[in-house]
Amino acid sequence: xxxxxxxxxxxxxxxxxxxxxxxxxxxxxxxxxxxxxxxxxxxxxxxxxxxxxxxxxxxxxxxxxxxxxxxxxxxxxxxxxxxxxxxxxxxxxxxxxxxxxxxxxxxxxxxxxxxxxxxxxxxxxxxxxxxxxxxxxxxxxxx
Amino acid sequence: xxxxxxxxxxxxxxxxxxxxxxxxxxxxxxxxxxxxxxxxxxxxxxxxxxxxxxxxxxxxxxxxxxxxxxxxxxxxxxxxxxxxxxxxxxxxxxxxxxxxxxxxxxxxxxxxxxxxxxxxxxxxxxxxxxxxxxxxxxxxxxxxxxxxxxxxxxxxxxxxxxxxxxxxxxxxxxxxxxxxxxxxxxxxxxxxxxxxxxxxxxxxxxxxxxxxxxxxxxxxxxxxxxxxxxxxxxxxxxxxxxxxxxxxxxxxxxxxxxxxxxxxxxxxxxxxxxxxxxxxxxxxxxxxxxxxxxxxxxxxxxxxxxxxxxxxxxxxxxxxxxxxxxxxxxxxxxx
Numbered sequence: 001x002x003x004x005x006x007x008x009x010x011x012x013x014x015x016x017x018x019x020x021x022x023x024x025x026x027x028x029x030x031x032x033x034x035x036x037x038x039x040x041x042x043x044x045x046x047x048x049x050x051x052x053x054x055x056x057x058x059x060x061x062x063x064x065x066x067x068x069x070x071x072x073x074x075x076x077x078x079x080x081x082x083x084x085x086x087x088x089x090x091x092x093x094x095x096x097x098x099x100x101x102x103x104x105x106x107x108x109x110x111x112x113x114x115x116x117x118x119x120x121x122x123x124x125x126x127x128x129x130x131x132x133x134x135x136x137x138x139x140x141x142x143x
Numbered sequence: 144x145x146x147x148x149x150x151x152x153x154x155x156x157x158x159x160x161x162x163x164x165x166x167x168x169x170x171x172x173x174x175x176x177x178x179x180x181x182x183x184x185x186x187x188x189x190x191x192x193x194x195x196x197x198x199x200x201x202x203x204x205x206x207x208x209x210x211x212x213x214x215x216x217x218x219x220x221x222x223x224x225x226x227x228x229x230x231x232x233x234x235x236x237x238x239x240x241x242x243x244x245x246x247x248x249x250x251x252x253x254x255x256x257x258x259x260x261x262x263x264x265x266x267x268x269x270x271x272x273x274x275x276x277x278x279x280x281x282x283x284x285x286x287x288x289x290x291x292x293x294x295x296x297x298x299x300x301x302x303x304x305x306x307x308x309x310x311x312x313x314x315x316x317x318x319x320x321x322x323x324x325x326x327x328x329x330x331x332x333x334x335x336x337x338x339x340x341x342x343x344x345x346x347x348x349x350x351x352x353x354x355x356x357x358x359x360x361x362x363x364x365x366x367x368x369x370x371x372x373x374x375x376x377x378x379x380x381x382x383x384x385x386x387x388x389x390x391x392x393x394x395x396x397x398x399x400x401x402x403x404x405x406x407x408x409x410x411x412x413x414x415x416x417x418x419x420x421x422x423x424x425x426x427x428x429x430x431x432x433x434x435x436x437x438x439x440x441x442x443x444x445x446x447x448x449x450x451x452x453x454x455x456x457x458x459x460x461x462x463x464x465x466x467x468x469x470x471x472x473x474x475x476x477x478x
Contacts, residue, residue, distance in 0.1 A: 088205035106253035
């Protein structure tokens with residue numbers, strides 16, 4: 001009976017640990033940034049560094065503006081554009097009503113090129129915000 | 144003999160009746176984009192159609208780009224009327240938005256991508272179908288051979304852009320190179336100018352232009368007569384050639400210039416001026432007509448529901464396309 005109990009506990013412990021072990025093979029490092037614009041004109045660049053052992057790069061950008069325009073571009077380390085969008089808010093009348101415009105992009109790259117990925121944010125008299133989230137997957141043993 | 148005459152008259156009459164009916168149909172016939180789209184309850188039951196002026200603006204959005212908005216009924220049916228579109232094919236984007244979100248919202252990538260593109264003209268009759276389970280990229284386009292070809296080019300493009308293309312960097316480079324070659328080959332053989340140009344854009348021409356100079360020379364020659372905004376923007380984007388400039392070319396240009404000046408004085412050239420407005424986009428044409436009526440930038444902004452800065456940019460584009468320098472010239476220009 002004791003033996004059976006031990007076996008049961010051992011298998012329960014193993015069952016609990018196996019998923020954790022396989023999950024921890026690929027740890028993700030997060031970066032999240034939020035930028036508010038108030039009649040902004042200044043271009044910003046966000047750099048994401050990936051290593052040669054990075055297993056995945058995930059980029060999520062969400063933006064909403066109610067004045068001006070906003071261009072967002074994603075470049076890989078070789079300088080090739082990998083994604084972009086452009087939004088423009090148009091003031092409809094002089095009674096103070098403004099129009100919201102939204103743009104978002106999601107990009108998932110497996111085994112990303114090593115180096116500096118660049119997110120270029122170009123506002124034009126912009127009022128609004130942008131939220132950027134990036135996740136880089138790295139094998140656990142190389143941490 | 145009388146019977147023959149009667150028979151002959153009957154034939155003539157039938158011909159005219161048929162001919163006038165067909166002609167009438169051609170005048171009144173305008174197309175539609177219709178179909179059935181099932182969206183889950185998080186999406187608003189409305190579709191928006193935007194005009195895409197060039198291939199750099201695929202992912203640009205503002206309310207001024209939206210040219211039509213239609214409701215999706217309870218069974219998922221909708222229909223866009225195309226009677227106000229130009230006769231030539233242009234690229235349009237159809238999108239939908241989450242409930243409570245602004246009309247001008249674009250989501251690129253991921254499971255919630257909210258748009259797709261379509262080539263259409265005033266006479267197109269295109270049917271679409273999408274079930275709840277299907278992704279937006281899997282939308283079925285029926286009755287439109289050109290859009291079916293477009294789907295094939297897009298699927299190559301999506302594949303090259305996808306995350307799972309290869310497990311190593313070198314393999315990915317090889318696959319992408321082969322994919323871009325395939326897209327250039329499609330562009331080379333495709334008879335539809337805009338689809339061909341879309342394939343060129345998908346092949347990331349800016350990164351391979353200098354290594355494929357002969358291809359792009361031939362391509363430009365093939366579509367030299369294309370005057371659409373898509374080709375104009377493309378030509379402006381082409382990098383400067385790194386090759387030498389032979390004296391023979393200069394000779395040709397000089398002869399061409401002389402010939403052009405002489406031709407400018409003939410009536411043939413003047414007749415072409417009449418069609419100048421065809422180079423303008425739909426929005427630019429609308430603004431041009433308001434300019435001719437003497438409206439100020441502010442008036443046009445109010446009339447078209449767009450910002451004054453957007454009006455200015457349109458006016459500047461109109462001046463450049465029509466080669467004029469002032470409103471006075473715009474008023475004097477006959478359309």
